[in-house]
Amino acid sequence: MANAAPVTLIVGDEEFLADRAVRAVVAAVRAEDPGAEVHDLQGGKVEPGELTGLTSPSLFGDRSIIVIRAAQDLPKDVVAEVVKYTARPADEAVLVLAHPGGVKGKALVDGVKKAGADVVTVAKPAKGERLDFIKAEVRGEGRTISPAAAQALLEAVGSDLRELSAACGQLAFDTQGKNIDEAAVARYYRGRAEVSGFTIADLAVEGRLGEALEQVRWALATGVAPVLIVSALAGGLRSLAKVGGAPRNLRGGQLASHVGMPPWKIDRVRRQLGGWGPEGISAALQAVAVADEQVKGGGADPGYALEKAVHTIVASRTAR
Structure with missing residues (x-):
């Protein structure tokens, strides 16, 4: 962002991207004026006349950056003040408005757009777009990531963009070479609860008893909470039930919509369904329900409860 607009409206409910857009405006202003002062406000707490006071010329000529978050909560009279200001913004001030979108506060959005505000949209990425987000984050670090590694990172870290961005930065810092591969992701993130739980669930539903039990013991030894492992086991089995019980005539996007899973996950679950019946x-x-109760205080030994559940899952796999 070369030069910050006098008024920027950031619209979208993805908090991480909205925060990033705010930081970009602040950085652009401070690149020109390192002494610019930032006033970070919440919409519901902005008083009438406060914007006028903050945007008034400083005795020392310093620029001001006024950030108003949750702008949908601005009082009606303050909305009118903001819209009027946007039409004739002060020379020594930059105003940033963050609005989640939606109906609430729509008069503000429409008013400042019409008055000439610069608009930045920060839409929440769809499930399939998160892989593109990972690739872009890694590219921003001057590196590349293989498709398999990007998928593994998404499964390991989850869909939260803030955590995904941090993970991409950490991988770029900690690994060598131009390309980040799947082995690097496994090396750095296999100790996370999500990786351990999902790995155990996959091994169990695929009937790989010895490997599943080994991973259970390793996960517990490295501090993974038993309740998270139970949750992953339950999730893996529910995925089998959803895909296995879906109408046979559904394909592609219709099936993905019906079961609430991305296509890549449906393909994996289909492969795992062999040997399983209702x-x-x-x-x-x-x-798994019994294990859940035991690891939450109903039993004396969470490790035993988990291993027993894994044994039962593998033994149930041939039941048709």
Whole structure:
């Protein structure tokens, strides 16, 4: 961002991207004027006349950056003040408005747009677009990431953009070479609860008893909470039930919409369905429910409860 607009309206409910857009404006102003003062305000707490006071010329000629977050909560009279200001902004001030979109505060959005504000949209990425987000974050660090590694990182860290961005930065800092591969992701993130839980769930539903038990013990030894492992087991089994019970005539996007999963995950679950029947899935889910109760205080040994659940899941796999 070379030069900050006098008034910038950031619209969208993705908090991380909205924060990033705010920081970009602040950085652009401070690149020109390092002494610019930032006033960070919440919409519901802005008083009438406060904007006028903050944007008034300083005795020392310093620029001001006024950030108003949750702008949908601005009082009606303050909205009118902001719209009027946007039409004739002060020379020594930059105003940034963050609005989540939606109906509330729409008069503000429409008013400042019409008055000439610069608009930045920060839409929440769809599930399929998060891989593109990861690739872009890594590219911003001067590196590349393989498709398999990007997928592994998404599964390991989850869909929160703030955590994904931090993970990309950490990987870029800690690894060598131009390209980040799947092995690097596994090396740095296999200790996270999500990775351990999902890995155990995949091994169990695929009938790989020895490996699943080994991963359970390793996860517990490295401090993974038993309740997170139970949650991953339950999630893996529910995915089997959803895909296995879906109408046979559904394909592609219709199936993805029906079961609430991205296509890549549906493909993996389909591969895992071999050897599973409705009765087996039901028995496995019951075993996981028992383990859930035990790891939450109903049993004396969470490790034993988890291993017993894994044994039952693998044994249930042949039930048709």
